[in-house]
Amino acid sequence: MKALLRRLIREALERAARAGELALEEIPDPPIEIPKEAGHGDLASTVALGLARVARRPPREIAETVRRHIEDPGGVLDSVEVAGPGFINFTFSRTAWLRKLLEILAAGERYGSSQLGSGRRIQIEFVSANPTGPLHIGHGRGAATGDALARVFEACGYEVEREYYVNDAGRQMETLGRSVYARYAQQLGVAEPFPEDGYPGQYVSEIAAELVDRDGRAWLEKPREEAVEEMGRYAGERLLERIREDLGLFGIRFDRFTSERQLRADGTVAAAVERLRQLGHLYERDGALWFRATAFGDDKDRTVVKSDGELTYFAADIGYHLAKYRRGFDLMVNVWGADHHGYVQRLRSALAALGEDPERLRVLLVQMVNLTRDGVPVRMGKRSGEFVTLREVLEEVGPDLARFFFLMRKSDAQLEFDLELARRQSAENPVFYVQYAHTRIAGIFRQAAERGIALPEPNEQVVAPLRNDDELGLIKLLAEFPSVVEGAAESCEPHRIVFYSQRLAGEFHRFYTRNRCVSDDPEQTAARLLLVQAVKQVIGRALRLVGVSAPERM
Known part of the structure; x- marks a missing residue:
């Protein structure tokens, strides 16, 4: 719906410019957002506020001009209203929402995919735990985050390479x-x-x-x-x-494992240090070789070669990242533990010194996980002697629950993971709540089949009975899914998919308690079966995007 609205607004701006009502040298891509208040329409645009300086007109006048020039031959809009200093609020017709439902059903499993990143290559480095002990739950959160991010990027058309950097030296x-x-x-x-x-x-x-x-x-x-x-x-x-x-x-796969020891042995690290020396960014002090990191925004200079001639860990990291740049990725994403926050600027400084664009590298910091059982902290693991391992958590709650819980907060926020809550099969358990929505819909289809009712072929006549607020509310929420996926990719925030799946499951459960899906009314039954099929399709896709299964039975 956002793409449709952008087109209608752009066409209105072009007509207004041709009529001499707006002085525009070029037509902008209008921003579209979902209003925070329900009474402000289905979608809104602030395009008039952004054009005020260029058009030299008050934004509300520009908004009124756009409203007058909106043409809607397809009958998709119920109303276009100007509000406040220049917001334009759009309310779509029921016909438009029913057509959207048919579009969702026609797209099937592809719904939510896009060509946002078509032709672009992304490398995601995540986990990268030192091979000095088992993975702990913090690594698990990083693994869930990196893998979900890779899946989201792939859904948006990017070519993705998953990589694990093995710190096997030093x-x-x-x-x-x-x-x-x-x-x-x-x-x-x-x-x-x-x-x-x-x-x-x-x-x-x-x-x-x-x-x-x-x-x-x-x-x-x-x-x-x-x-x-x-x-x-x-x-x-x-x-x-x-x-x-x-x-x-845990269901995590990697395309490549890169060894720090090998990078040191094959000269990759030494070559990066030599390149810094040739560019004049190194100096000697106390028998060691230092990088002038302060010249590139760091708070102090950094050692790259110790006084005994050994290359530092920082030097190895520079060599590794320079090698990644040379592999031709359009974007590289590092998923690191939050304890590495002080390391980000020094690495960006080194890349800038080497003439590389630091903006091609994004670092996603993942905060700690506080493991609890009924609110009581769990502090000691059996095998590690110091921490609870990822395997211990997986053995207790399984990969689905672990993945979902790890993604229930933004990655830079600390997370409390309650093992007892994760094991409960109740609405209190968020992953059960979402998976149960998928299972419940599968049960609706089994109930329909027992009564000899098959899923009808989607068309405008079959979905026409859908008209109450619960039904249209579900369609409106389904329509948001592609934007949620693209937003998760652009922001590197896969938790958005989890948040969305919880909202959609909640809306469905409310719909289910207030509306019968299989009833004595054959037309209403057919329409609602198509509606819940679309919900099942999107919940299933959302769960798979974060690496969680979508069961038919529980």
């Missing part, structure tokens, strides 16, 4: 190696102290036990540093396997 891998070495030695009766900064989880002991079973005491006969390095590498590979298993349980 000090944390050495710490992992020392942790495994200590547990390995202890299991063989050697009094090896566990490192103070080591990883205490049960998984470290399990990896050590694997090495004991496979190799016996062989690792104790190697030079200690060599054993620690190799154990760190082995443990990292095993933990990455487990991470991939957990992501598989």
Whole structure:
């Protein structure tokens, strides 16, 4: 409906300009919004306010001029009214809404898709947890966010690549190696102290036990540093396997895994640092090499090469992102934990220094998850020794519930995840509430089939009985779906799909309690079956866009 209204307004502006009533050099794309108050029409435009300076006329006069030049040969408008300082409020006819319903049904599973990003390539990097332990629930929220975002972009016509950046180099891998070495030695009766900064989880002991079973005491006969390095590498590979298993349980797939260790080994990182040096953006201090980040908006300069010659983690990140830029994506989105907020500007500074457009990179920060059970915080996981793992949550509530709950708040807002609420099959449970709407409609069709009633072919005559506020209200909400999907893509906010699905489920449940879908009136039954089929279609699509199933039975 927004596209139709934009066309009608543009045509009105063109007619007004030709008539000499508006001095316009070019016709703008008119902004369209849904009014906040029900009495202000179905859709509204502020185009007159935006044109006041260009046309040198009061916005209300411009709005009146547009209203006079609106032509509606198809009979889609009931009224066009000017309000306030220059708002133009539009109310659509019942005929227009019934035609919209037929359009939704004709589109089927494609409804909500668009060509917004046709021909454009997007890379989304998400999760990217260090392979030093199992995934925790914060990683789970990042996984749900990144995957839903990828699905939304694909629905909008973008070519999407999902990527996981593996931080398998640096000090944390050495710490992992020392942790495994200590547990390995202890299991063989050697009094090896566990490192103070080591990883205490049960998984470290399990990896050590694997090495004991496979190799016996062989690792104790190697030079200690060599054993620690190799154990760190082995443990990292095993933990990455487990991470991939957990992501598989969660229904998350990646197109590419990029190794930091490989980028260091093949010279990608060193080449990026050398490029910064050639451009004059590095200097030496205290034996280390520093990047002049303050010249590009950062609050302080940053080390890229330590005094011992080791490339820093920041240098590796610069090399990785420069390589991503060279792969030709139109947009790159990083889904990071909120604890990385201070890292965003330094990375953008480095990209600007390298001559790349920082605006091609968007960073989405995902806040913490507070896990509770009936409102009481859950603080300790069984396997990690420090936190509740994603797998523990998935084993308790399943992937559908976890995904939906992770997306129930905007990503930069903290989230409370109540395990007890997630398990309840009641209207209090938001995902149950939405999935039950889909299931309930499937039940309506089973009831109709038992009475020998088939879903009719959609046409204007069949849907003509739809006229009450509940029926038209559902159609109006269904009409918003494509804009919701595009808005979720443009803003990188997949939670909008979840919010919308809750609104639509709520409207349907209210409709269901007040209106019989299968009745003794065959014409009304046929019309309402088509209406609820459209609702089922859109709820199902919305759920799939966030990676949640749409069950036929519960």
